[in-house]
Amino acid sequence: MPPVAFSGDLKEWVQNTINCHKVMVFSKTTCPFCAKVKELLQSLKVEYYALELDQISNGSDVQQQLLELSGQRTVPNVFINGKHLGGCDATIQANTEGRLLKMINGEEEEYDYDLVVIGGGSGGLACSKAAADLGKRVAVLDFVKPSPQGTTWGLGGTCVNVGCIPKKLMHQAALLGHSLEDAKNYGWQLQEETAKHNWEKMKDSVQDHIGSLNWGYRVQLRDKTVQYLNAYGTFVDQHKIKATNKRGKVTEVTSANFVIATGGRPRIPDIPGAKEFGISSDDLFSLPYCPGKTLVIGASYVALECAGFLAGLGLDVTLMVRSILLRGFDQQMAEKIGDYMENHGVKFLRQYVPLKVERLQEGTPGLLKVTAKPTSGAESDSITGEYNTVLFAVGRDACTENIGLDNIGVRYNTKNGKLFATNEQTNISNVYAIGDVLDEKPELTPVAIQAGKLLAERLFNGSTKQVDYTNVATTVFTPLEYGCIGLAEEDAIAQFGQDNLEVYHTNFQPLEYTVAHREENVCYGKLICLKTDNQRVIGFHVLGPNAGEITQGYALAMKLGATKDDFDNTIGIHPTCSEVFTTLSVTKSSGGDVKAAGC
């Protein structure tokens, strides 16, 4: 078998071969899909050039070059007028959509943009900026529909405006209150016995920071020449959306590719008075007045975090929970979080569901009456309570309604509106999705950012790198923070069986707690190890101060496949909380005592 005859660089030769032929098919004589493509082209009476890679001795080298040029190694690999089209499916689809002949005849529709991103949150912004960096024409649509209470915000999405950023800052406000208590034991003489907190001052400071972030994002888009459209996007067809701005003015925007990054919004239960008188996390962080006595309804991390910092600010907080805390998280850890919050001023109404919310008094805050019944009881067993504020945090819904998905046939999970996608690509080949709208994927800002960046690289830079959705670390910013990586203990048991696991655990006492006379045995860490795989660590859990800071570094270790031995061989930093993970010796199976001892 002779090699292809060429002189010089193989890559250059492949590129030239592509450029020299209007329709270029890299093929193999044995490949049925290649045959299909060639049949199609013949039936269209299109002249094409096919290079049969199995008939030349350096065919696999050519394939390697094709991978670098097009991100595709497999055959058939079709190029039209020098542009990469794809394989068999892409060619047939282009023909079905009537694009194939247009492309061949050089009449390919010119779109306004190479990429339009719907949604200016963390994921959408990251994706659009990455695509613009690669020289693509990119637009971002961002439009915030007001919450039922009328709250809106600026560019940047949930995390920046009504999520991670304000919640972490308000969590910090609560922690500082606790630190003021500790400070007395460290010798600080505070002028007043009990410090008072000013909600409005905190809210203004937090919102000022958010305002600067909103502006910063806007400037970045300009500097990267991403077109920003403050408009609501709805699909008209596979390459066209209708953009409606706040004055109702409609423009049409066309694009070769779309990314749906519309995120999610809090769900308000369908009970009387909930929408009218309740608030959600969309409203809380910019609430112009102190919420006062607050009922938080829900057991999500949002519910626990909000209840936690409100109680930490000194408010009277009740948490109403239908069943378990933090569904999907390790339940031992979830219970420990609940216990800590209960010991730190949060009242729990367990196994209750709300029935209605009534307003007794208007005001800022007003006075509301909430009726609730036991989860498994009758309405006749219902109880009532009076609160200034009722915060719903029962879950979030994907913003995929009313964006015209049915106009183009994007498939989604009808139960939750979340989009089905493989490698962030929906069933419609030029429509992608990232972030919280994706089914079965973690709803976390850094995940969306990673997905957006890598997607842009794959779309426009020949990259083949995919998001690794395993071992994503996260932290719940409850008063005592909870960080985790990998599997919850119950998930590990379900997946590998109890006998194949060893769980190492311990309580620990942060040094700073001792002088401050804080309680003992609330902080806790555990490693779940897979015995059948050299005690590889498959679950990492820590409950304690700064858990987020502790957890991040260990995520790297777990990505690299760290085993219990690796943890043991690591020398700790003394005195820190994180060092407990280098000396874990008590296994759950041994039943040994894990109460914290001195250093």
Add this chain to the structure above:
Amino acid sequence: MSQAAVHRLLSGVRCLRKTPQMFGTNPLFAAQQRWLTFNVQDEKDFKDRVLENDKPVLVDFTASWCGPCKILGPRLETIVAGYKGRVELAKVDIDEHQDLAIKFGISSVPTVIGMVKGEKKSQFVGVTEDDLIEAFIEKLLPPS
């Protein structure tokens, strides 16, 4: 009108956002209008009162969330008032008039741009010493 209110007007610290039209009817305000500090209302207002202004205009791009803006703003007003109408001060809230701010290439606030006959002559960013602000204004004034 109270002494304090008159003093506020004369020192140039005031906000015209809500009722700019009242300045035409009140003789005291009308007198002050010659060395006006004003908040830009929209793009047309910007065109009319900044781009087509015969006098040099300082355009103060500012934001409600910006701490340094709150320091610089009143000082600019005082200094501009001292020029007794030879220069005007236009305030642009970058969140309310995002397109304008983006068009003018604003990245941080406060940014002050010196405009003469619709053309950008110079700019400074951040809180700046009074004498430097005065020097900045002097350079915008026609030679006397």
